Amino acid sequence: MEGFAKECAVVTHYRLKASPDGKGVVVDPEAKLEEELIVRPTSETIIWSTYKNWIQSYRDLPILCNQWANVVRWEMRTRLFLRTAEFLWQEGHTAHATETEAIEEARKMLEVYADFAERFMAVPVLKGVKSANERFAGAIETFCIEALMQDGKALQAGTSHFLGQNFAKAFDVTFVDRNNKQDYVWATSWGVSTRLMGALIMAHSDDNGLVLPPKLAPFQVVVVPIYKNDEQLAAISERVDDMLPKLKAKGISVKYDNNDTKKPGWKFAEYELKGAPVRLAIGLRDLENGTVEVARRDTLTKRR
Amino acid sequence: MEGIENYIETLLGDIQANIFKKALDYRASVTREVNSYEEFKVEIEKGGFLLCHWDGTPETEEKIKDETKATIRCIPFDGDKTPGKCMVTGKPSARRVVFARAY
Numbered sequence: 001m002e003g004f005a006k007e008c009a010v011v012t013h014y015r016l017k018a019s020p021d022g023k024g025v026v027v028d029p030e031a032k033l034e035e036e037l038i039v040r041p042t043s044e045t046i047i048w049s050t051y052k053n054w055i056q057s058y059r060d061l062p063i064l065c066n067q068w069a070n071v072v073r074w075e076m077r078t079r080l081f082l083r084t085a086e087f088l089w090q091e092g093h094t095a096h097a098t099e100t101e102a103i104e105e106a107r108k109m110l111e112v113y114a115d116f117a118e119r120f121m122a123v124p125v126l127k128g129v130k131s132a133n134e135r136f137a138g139a140i141e142t143f144c145i146e147a148l149m150q151d152g153k154a155l156q157a158g159t160s161h162f163l164g165q166n167f168a169k170a171f172d173v174t175f176v177d178r179n180n181k182q183d184y185v186w187a188t189s190w191g192v193s194t195r196l197m198g199a200l201i202m203a204h205s206d207d208n209g210l211v212l213p214p215k216l217a218p219f220q221v222v223v224v225p226i227y228k229n230d231e232q233l234a235a236i237s238e239r240v241d242d243m244l245p246k247l248k249a250k251g252i253s254v255k256y257d258n259n260d261t262k263k264p265g266w267k268f269a270e271y272e273l274k275g276a277p278v279r280l281a282i283g284l285r286d287l288e289n290g291t292v293e294v295a296r297r298d299t300l301t302k303r304r
Numbered sequence: 305m306e307g308i309e310n311y312i313e314t315l316l317g318d319i320q321a322n323i324f325k326k327a328l329d330y331r332a333s334v335t336r337e338v339n340s341y342e343e344f345k346v347e348i349e350k351g352g353f354l355l356c357h358w359d360g361t362p363e364t365e366e367k368i369k370d371e372t373k374a375t376i377r378c379i380p381f382d383g384d385k386t387p388g389k390c391m392v393t394g395k396p397s398a399r400r401v402v403f404a405r406a407y
Binding site: 204 | 305306308309310311312313315316317319320322323324326327328330331334335350351352353362365366369375376377378379380381382401402404405406407
Protein backbone atom coordinates (compact mmCIF):
# COMPACT_ATOMS: atom_id res chain seq x y z
CA MET A 1 0.00 0.00 0.00
CA GLU A 2 2.86 2.38 0.74
CA GLY A 3 3.55 2.86 -2.95
CA PHE A 4 0.06 4.33 -3.30
CA ALA A 5 0.03 6.26 0.00
CA LYS A 6 -0.15 9.62 -1.74
CA GLU A 7 -3.14 8.70 -3.88
CA CYS A 8 -5.50 6.86 -1.55
CA ALA A 9 -9.12 7.82 -0.98
CA VAL A 10 -10.00 7.48 2.71
CA VAL A 11 -13.56 7.02 3.95
CA THR A 12 -14.04 8.82 7.27
CA HIS A 13 -17.84 9.01 7.62
CA TYR A 14 -20.73 6.71 6.74
CA ARG A 15 -23.71 9.06 6.57
CA LEU A 16 -24.99 12.44 5.41
CA LYS A 17 -27.74 14.50 7.02
CA ALA A 18 -29.98 17.42 6.11
CA SER A 19 -28.06 20.67 6.20
CA PRO A 20 -29.03 22.94 9.14
CA ASP A 21 -29.56 25.83 6.70
CA GLY A 22 -32.10 23.71 4.82
CA LYS A 23 -30.06 23.54 1.62
CA GLY A 24 -29.14 19.99 0.60
CA VAL A 25 -27.13 17.57 2.73
CA VAL A 26 -23.88 17.70 4.70
CA VAL A 27 -21.59 15.11 6.28
CA ASP A 28 -23.05 13.97 9.60
CA PRO A 29 -20.30 14.54 12.20
CA GLU A 30 -22.00 11.95 14.41
CA ALA A 31 -21.26 9.33 11.77
CA LYS A 32 -17.48 9.43 11.99
CA LEU A 33 -15.92 5.99 11.54
CA GLU A 34 -13.85 4.70 14.43
CA GLU A 35 -11.58 3.05 11.94
CA GLU A 36 -11.06 4.79 8.62
CA LEU A 37 -11.57 2.79 5.47
CA ILE A 38 -9.13 3.03 2.58
CA VAL A 39 -10.63 2.39 -0.83
CA ARG A 40 -8.38 -0.10 -2.58
CA PRO A 41 -5.81 1.32 -5.01
CA THR A 42 -4.94 -2.29 -5.92
CA SER A 43 -5.94 -5.61 -4.39
CA GLU A 44 -2.65 -6.94 -3.04
CA THR A 45 -3.77 -6.56 0.58
CA ILE A 46 -6.84 -8.74 0.29
CA ILE A 47 -5.20 -11.19 -2.12
CA TRP A 48 -2.15 -11.73 0.06
CA SER A 49 -4.01 -12.01 3.35
CA THR A 50 -6.15 -14.65 1.62
CA TYR A 51 -3.12 -16.44 0.13
CA LYS A 52 -1.70 -16.70 3.64
CA ASN A 53 -4.70 -18.89 4.53
CA TRP A 54 -4.70 -20.88 1.32
CA ILE A 55 -1.03 -21.73 0.92
CA GLN A 56 0.77 -24.22 3.15
CA SER A 57 2.59 -26.61 0.85
CA TYR A 58 4.09 -26.85 -2.64
CA ARG A 59 0.95 -28.86 -3.48
CA ASP A 60 -1.05 -25.63 -3.12
CA LEU A 61 1.10 -23.99 -5.80
CA PRO A 62 0.97 -22.47 -8.30
CA ILE A 63 -2.13 -20.42 -7.60
CA LEU A 64 -3.72 -17.74 -9.76
CA CYS A 65 -6.48 -15.26 -8.94
CA ASN A 66 -7.87 -13.14 -11.73
CA GLN A 67 -10.51 -10.52 -11.21
CA TRP A 68 -12.12 -7.44 -12.62
CA ALA A 69 -12.54 -4.74 -10.00
CA ASN A 70 -12.83 -1.01 -9.63
CA VAL A 71 -9.91 0.65 -7.89
CA VAL A 72 -9.33 4.24 -6.79
CA ARG A 73 -6.14 6.23 -7.15
CA TRP A 74 -6.70 9.85 -6.28
CA GLU A 75 -5.63 12.05 -9.16
CA MET A 76 -5.34 15.82 -9.16
CA ARG A 77 -5.47 15.95 -12.94
CA THR A 78 -7.80 13.42 -14.46
CA ARG A 79 -8.17 12.61 -18.12
CA LEU A 80 -11.05 10.58 -19.50
CA PHE A 81 -10.13 6.93 -20.12
CA LEU A 82 -6.42 7.56 -19.46
CA ARG A 83 -6.31 8.76 -15.89
CA THR A 84 -9.51 8.64 -13.88
CA ALA A 85 -9.67 8.61 -10.10
CA GLU A 86 -11.74 5.42 -10.19
CA PHE A 87 -11.23 2.86 -12.93
CA LEU A 88 -12.19 -0.65 -13.88
CA TRP A 89 -9.29 -2.99 -14.34
CA GLN A 90 -8.38 -6.59 -14.72
CA GLU A 91 -5.79 -7.77 -12.25
CA GLY A 92 -4.09 -11.10 -11.78
CA HIS A 93 -2.07 -12.34 -8.82
CA THR A 94 -0.07 -15.54 -8.79
CA ALA A 95 2.09 -17.42 -6.32
CA HIS A 96 4.70 -20.02 -7.25
CA ALA A 97 7.14 -22.45 -5.67
CA THR A 98 10.08 -21.27 -7.76
CA GLU A 99 11.58 -18.03 -8.97
CA THR A 100 11.87 -19.31 -12.54
CA GLU A 101 8.21 -20.22 -12.72
CA ALA A 102 7.16 -16.78 -11.44
CA ILE A 103 9.35 -14.95 -13.96
CA GLU A 104 7.96 -17.13 -16.75
CA GLU A 105 4.41 -16.30 -15.64
CA ALA A 106 5.07 -12.56 -15.60
CA ARG A 107 6.60 -12.73 -19.08
CA LYS A 108 3.77 -14.92 -20.35
CA MET A 109 1.14 -12.41 -19.23
CA LEU A 110 3.02 -9.59 -20.91
CA GLU A 111 2.82 -11.60 -24.13
CA VAL A 112 -0.93 -12.06 -23.60
CA TYR A 113 -1.38 -8.31 -23.27
CA ALA A 114 0.87 -7.53 -26.25
CA ASP A 115 -0.96 -10.07 -28.38
CA PHE A 116 -4.32 -8.56 -27.44
CA ALA A 117 -3.13 -5.02 -28.13
CA GLU A 118 -1.69 -5.88 -31.53
CA ARG A 119 -4.04 -8.53 -32.92
CA PHE A 120 -7.34 -7.25 -31.52
CA MET A 121 -6.88 -3.54 -30.81
CA ALA A 122 -4.55 -3.16 -33.82
CA VAL A 123 -2.25 -1.07 -31.62
CA PRO A 124 1.46 -1.89 -31.99
CA VAL A 125 3.33 -2.03 -28.69
CA LEU A 126 6.92 -2.09 -27.54
CA LYS A 127 7.63 -4.81 -25.00
CA GLY A 128 10.26 -4.21 -22.41
CA VAL A 129 11.24 -3.75 -18.81
CA LYS A 130 10.85 -0.59 -16.72
CA SER A 131 13.77 1.30 -15.23
CA ALA A 132 13.99 1.31 -11.43
CA ASN A 133 12.30 4.73 -11.25
CA GLU A 134 9.24 3.57 -13.15
CA ARG A 135 8.99 0.15 -11.50
CA PHE A 136 5.90 -0.88 -9.51
CA ALA A 137 6.50 -0.42 -5.77
CA GLY A 138 7.49 -3.79 -4.34
CA ALA A 139 8.37 -5.43 -7.65
CA ILE A 140 11.76 -6.86 -8.65
CA GLU A 141 10.98 -6.23 -12.32
CA THR A 142 8.10 -4.50 -14.06
CA PHE A 143 7.51 -5.60 -17.64
CA CYS A 144 5.37 -3.33 -19.78
CA ILE A 145 3.83 -2.71 -23.14
CA GLU A 146 4.15 0.83 -24.45
CA ALA A 147 1.97 2.24 -27.21
CA LEU A 148 2.37 5.45 -29.15
CA MET A 149 -0.55 7.81 -29.71
CA GLN A 150 -1.06 9.87 -32.87
CA ASP A 151 0.07 13.05 -31.11
CA GLY A 152 3.49 11.50 -30.50
CA LYS A 153 2.96 10.80 -26.80
CA ALA A 154 3.54 7.37 -25.30
CA LEU A 155 0.95 5.44 -23.35
CA GLN A 156 1.70 2.62 -20.93
CA ALA A 157 -0.91 0.08 -21.95
CA GLY A 158 -0.29 -2.79 -19.55
CA THR A 159 2.14 -4.03 -16.93
CA SER A 160 3.21 -7.37 -15.54
CA HIS A 161 5.32 -7.55 -12.41
CA PHE A 162 7.74 -10.14 -11.11
CA LEU A 163 7.40 -9.55 -7.37
CA GLY A 164 10.09 -11.94 -6.15
CA GLN A 165 9.39 -12.87 -2.52
CA ASN A 166 8.68 -9.29 -1.45
CA PHE A 167 4.93 -9.62 -0.99
CA ALA A 168 5.25 -13.07 0.54
CA LYS A 169 7.60 -11.60 3.13
CA ALA A 170 5.38 -8.58 3.76
CA PHE A 171 2.34 -10.82 4.34
CA ASP A 172 4.28 -13.78 5.76
CA VAL A 173 3.15 -16.30 3.15
CA THR A 174 5.35 -19.38 3.35
CA PHE A 175 5.11 -22.93 2.03
CA VAL A 176 6.79 -26.26 2.64
CA ASP A 177 8.72 -27.30 -0.46
CA ARG A 178 9.38 -30.83 -1.80
CA ASN A 179 12.39 -31.18 0.46
CA ASN A 180 10.30 -30.32 3.48
CA LYS A 181 11.90 -26.91 3.83
CA GLN A 182 9.97 -23.76 4.62
CA ASP A 183 10.30 -20.90 2.10
CA TYR A 184 8.47 -17.77 1.00
CA VAL A 185 6.42 -18.08 -2.20
CA TRP A 186 7.42 -16.32 -5.44
CA ALA A 187 4.84 -14.03 -6.96
CA THR A 188 3.61 -12.04 -9.92
CA SER A 189 0.85 -9.52 -10.51
CA TRP A 190 -0.36 -7.98 -13.74
CA GLY A 191 -3.08 -5.72 -14.98
CA VAL A 192 -4.72 -3.76 -17.74
CA SER A 193 -7.52 -1.26 -17.39
CA THR A 194 -10.11 0.83 -19.17
CA ARG A 195 -7.07 2.86 -20.19
CA LEU A 196 -6.91 0.44 -23.12
CA MET A 197 -10.08 2.14 -24.39
CA GLY A 198 -8.14 5.39 -24.40
CA ALA A 199 -5.29 3.72 -26.29
CA LEU A 200 -7.71 2.38 -28.89
CA ILE A 201 -9.43 5.73 -29.36
CA MET A 202 -6.24 7.77 -29.57
CA ALA A 203 -4.32 5.36 -31.76
CA HIS A 204 -6.84 5.15 -34.61
CA SER A 205 -9.39 7.97 -34.56
CA ASP A 206 -9.52 10.77 -37.11
CA ASP A 207 -11.40 14.07 -37.45
CA ASN A 208 -14.62 12.23 -38.33
CA GLY A 209 -14.61 10.23 -35.10
CA LEU A 210 -13.68 6.76 -33.91
CA VAL A 211 -12.05 4.16 -36.11
CA LEU A 212 -12.75 0.80 -34.51
CA PRO A 213 -10.80 -2.33 -35.37
CA PRO A 214 -13.23 -4.89 -36.83
CA LYS A 215 -12.31 -7.48 -34.21
CA LEU A 216 -13.60 -5.24 -31.39
CA ALA A 217 -16.36 -3.24 -33.08
CA PRO A 218 -19.79 -3.82 -31.45
CA PHE A 219 -21.10 -4.28 -34.99
CA GLN A 220 -18.74 -4.64 -37.92
CA VAL A 221 -21.17 -3.69 -40.65
CA VAL A 222 -24.00 -1.18 -40.67
CA VAL A 223 -26.58 -1.21 -43.44
CA VAL A 224 -28.34 2.04 -44.36
CA PRO A 225 -31.31 2.02 -46.73
CA ILE A 226 -31.77 4.97 -49.11
CA TYR A 227 -35.42 5.47 -50.00
CA LYS A 228 -38.14 8.01 -50.66
CA ASN A 229 -41.28 6.17 -49.57
CA ASP A 230 -42.56 3.12 -47.71
CA GLU A 231 -42.72 0.94 -50.83
CA GLN A 232 -39.06 1.60 -51.59
CA LEU A 233 -38.08 0.88 -47.98
CA ALA A 234 -40.06 -2.38 -48.07
CA ALA A 235 -38.30 -3.45 -51.28
CA ILE A 236 -34.86 -2.61 -49.86
CA SER A 237 -35.63 -4.32 -46.55
CA GLU A 238 -36.57 -7.47 -48.44
CA ARG A 239 -33.16 -7.49 -50.12
CA VAL A 240 -31.42 -6.77 -46.80
CA ASP A 241 -33.35 -9.56 -45.06
CA ASP A 242 -31.95 -11.89 -47.67
CA MET A 243 -28.38 -10.64 -47.18
CA LEU A 244 -28.15 -10.46 -43.36
CA PRO A 245 -28.25 -14.23 -42.67
CA LYS A 246 -25.40 -14.76 -45.14
CA LEU A 247 -23.24 -12.21 -43.34
CA LYS A 248 -24.17 -13.56 -39.91
CA ALA A 249 -23.36 -17.10 -41.06
CA LYS A 250 -19.80 -15.84 -41.62
CA GLY A 251 -19.69 -14.59 -38.04
CA ILE A 252 -20.00 -10.97 -39.16
CA SER A 253 -22.02 -8.72 -36.85
CA VAL A 254 -24.44 -6.45 -38.68
CA LYS A 255 -26.82 -3.67 -37.79
CA TYR A 256 -29.62 -2.78 -40.19
CA ASP A 257 -30.62 0.80 -39.46
CA ASN A 258 -34.08 1.24 -40.91
CA ASN A 259 -34.94 3.94 -38.38
CA ASP A 260 -37.38 6.17 -40.25
CA THR A 261 -36.82 9.29 -38.13
CA LYS A 262 -33.25 9.93 -39.37
CA LYS A 263 -32.03 10.75 -42.88
CA PRO A 264 -29.30 8.65 -44.56
CA GLY A 265 -26.81 11.52 -44.42
CA TRP A 266 -27.31 11.81 -40.68
CA LYS A 267 -26.81 8.06 -40.29
CA PHE A 268 -23.63 8.12 -42.39
CA ALA A 269 -22.11 10.80 -40.16
CA GLU A 270 -23.29 9.02 -37.01
CA TYR A 271 -21.69 5.68 -37.94
CA GLU A 272 -18.49 7.39 -38.99
CA LEU A 273 -18.43 9.06 -35.57
CA LYS A 274 -19.01 5.69 -33.91
CA GLY A 275 -16.33 4.05 -36.02
CA ALA A 276 -18.32 1.27 -37.67
CA PRO A 277 -15.71 -0.45 -39.89
CA VAL A 278 -17.96 -1.02 -42.91
CA ARG A 279 -21.07 0.80 -44.07
CA LEU A 280 -23.35 -0.62 -46.72
CA ALA A 281 -25.82 1.67 -48.46
CA ILE A 282 -28.59 0.30 -50.64
CA GLY A 283 -30.85 2.42 -52.83
CA LEU A 284 -33.31 1.81 -55.65
CA ARG A 285 -30.62 1.82 -58.30
CA ASP A 286 -28.80 -0.91 -56.34
CA LEU A 287 -31.95 -3.02 -56.28
CA GLU A 288 -32.19 -2.76 -60.06
CA ASN A 289 -28.48 -3.47 -60.64
CA GLY A 290 -28.02 -6.03 -57.90
CA THR A 291 -25.33 -3.85 -56.29
CA VAL A 292 -24.55 -2.27 -52.94
CA GLU A 293 -22.32 0.65 -51.97
CA VAL A 294 -19.53 -0.41 -49.62
CA ALA A 295 -17.75 2.29 -47.57
CA ARG A 296 -14.65 1.66 -45.46
CA ARG A 297 -14.29 3.66 -42.27
CA ASP A 298 -10.48 3.41 -42.15
CA THR A 299 -9.83 4.90 -45.59
CA LEU A 300 -13.18 6.70 -46.08
CA THR A 301 -13.34 5.19 -49.56
CA LYS A 302 -16.43 3.85 -51.32
CA ARG A 303 -17.09 1.36 -54.09
CA ARG A 304 -20.05 -0.55 -55.53
CA MET B 305 -24.60 -8.28 -54.12
CA GLU B 306 -23.86 -11.87 -55.08
CA GLY B 307 -21.13 -13.23 -52.82
CA ILE B 308 -21.11 -10.09 -50.69
CA GLU B 309 -20.50 -12.13 -47.52
CA ASN B 310 -17.13 -13.32 -48.85
CA TYR B 311 -16.20 -9.83 -49.95
CA ILE B 312 -17.08 -8.31 -46.55
CA GLU B 313 -15.27 -11.06 -44.69
CA THR B 314 -12.06 -10.33 -46.62
CA LEU B 315 -12.60 -6.59 -46.30
CA LEU B 316 -12.88 -6.76 -42.50
CA GLY B 317 -9.58 -8.63 -42.38
CA ASP B 318 -8.01 -6.00 -44.64
CA ILE B 319 -9.27 -3.16 -42.45
CA GLN B 320 -7.95 -4.83 -39.30
CA ALA B 321 -4.54 -5.25 -40.96
CA ASN B 322 -4.57 -1.76 -42.47
CA ILE B 323 -5.20 0.14 -39.26
CA PHE B 324 -2.49 -1.88 -37.52
CA LYS B 325 -0.07 -1.14 -40.34
CA LYS B 326 -0.97 2.54 -40.33
CA ALA B 327 -0.23 2.75 -36.60
CA LEU B 328 2.98 0.75 -37.06
CA ASP B 329 4.17 2.96 -39.93
CA TYR B 330 3.41 6.06 -37.91
CA ARG B 331 5.41 4.69 -34.97
CA ALA B 332 8.32 3.85 -37.26
CA SER B 333 8.23 7.36 -38.72
CA VAL B 334 8.60 8.99 -35.30
CA THR B 335 11.04 6.52 -33.74
CA ARG B 336 14.64 7.64 -34.12
CA GLU B 337 18.07 7.43 -32.56
CA VAL B 338 19.31 10.50 -30.75
CA ASN B 339 22.94 10.77 -29.70
CA SER B 340 23.40 14.05 -27.83
CA TYR B 341 21.41 15.67 -25.06
CA GLU B 342 21.25 18.94 -27.01
CA GLU B 343 19.66 17.11 -29.93
CA PHE B 344 17.39 15.29 -27.48
CA LYS B 345 15.97 18.54 -26.09
CA VAL B 346 15.03 19.62 -29.60
CA GLU B 347 13.72 16.24 -30.75
CA ILE B 348 11.58 15.54 -27.68
CA GLU B 349 9.43 18.54 -28.58
CA LYS B 350 8.43 16.76 -31.79
CA GLY B 351 7.11 13.70 -29.94
CA GLY B 352 7.66 10.03 -30.75
CA PHE B 353 10.03 7.42 -29.36
CA LEU B 354 13.68 8.46 -28.96
CA LEU B 355 16.26 5.69 -28.74
CA CYS B 356 19.12 6.92 -26.58
CA HIS B 357 22.07 5.75 -24.56
CA TRP B 358 21.64 6.15 -20.82
CA ASP B 359 24.10 5.39 -18.04
CA GLY B 360 21.57 3.31 -16.11
CA THR B 361 21.38 5.60 -13.07
CA PRO B 362 18.14 6.93 -11.54
CA GLU B 363 19.89 10.31 -11.13
CA THR B 364 20.41 10.80 -14.86
CA GLU B 365 16.89 9.59 -15.59
CA GLU B 366 15.52 12.06 -13.01
CA LYS B 367 17.53 14.94 -14.48
CA ILE B 368 16.20 14.21 -17.96
CA LYS B 369 12.67 14.04 -16.61
CA ASP B 370 12.99 17.33 -14.73
CA GLU B 371 14.49 19.14 -17.70
CA THR B 372 12.45 17.70 -20.57
CA LYS B 373 9.39 15.93 -19.05
CA ALA B 374 10.52 12.79 -20.89
CA THR B 375 10.72 9.42 -19.15
CA ILE B 376 12.21 6.06 -20.01
CA ARG B 377 9.20 4.16 -21.35
CA CYS B 378 11.04 0.87 -21.34
CA ILE B 379 14.26 -0.96 -21.90
CA PRO B 380 13.01 -2.96 -24.89
CA PHE B 381 13.45 -6.72 -25.17
CA ASP B 382 14.08 -6.37 -28.90
CA GLY B 383 16.13 -3.92 -30.89
CA ASP B 384 19.71 -2.70 -31.01
CA LYS B 385 21.82 -3.93 -28.10
CA THR B 386 25.03 -2.17 -29.08
CA PRO B 387 26.77 -0.47 -26.13
CA GLY B 388 27.55 3.25 -26.27
CA LYS B 389 27.92 6.35 -24.13
CA CYS B 390 25.18 8.06 -22.10
CA MET B 391 23.91 11.13 -23.96
CA VAL B 392 23.93 13.15 -20.72
CA THR B 393 26.97 12.01 -18.72
CA GLY B 394 29.08 10.26 -21.35
CA LYS B 395 29.39 7.26 -19.04
CA PRO B 396 29.15 3.75 -20.51
CA SER B 397 25.69 2.60 -21.61
CA ALA B 398 24.85 -1.05 -22.13
CA ARG B 399 22.27 -0.34 -24.84
CA ARG B 400 19.78 2.22 -26.13
CA VAL B 401 16.54 2.68 -24.16
CA VAL B 402 13.23 4.25 -25.22
CA PHE B 403 12.45 7.80 -24.13
CA ALA B 404 9.20 9.68 -24.70
CA ARG B 405 6.76 12.06 -23.13
CA ALA B 406 3.89 9.98 -21.88
CA TYR B 407 0.29 10.21 -20.76
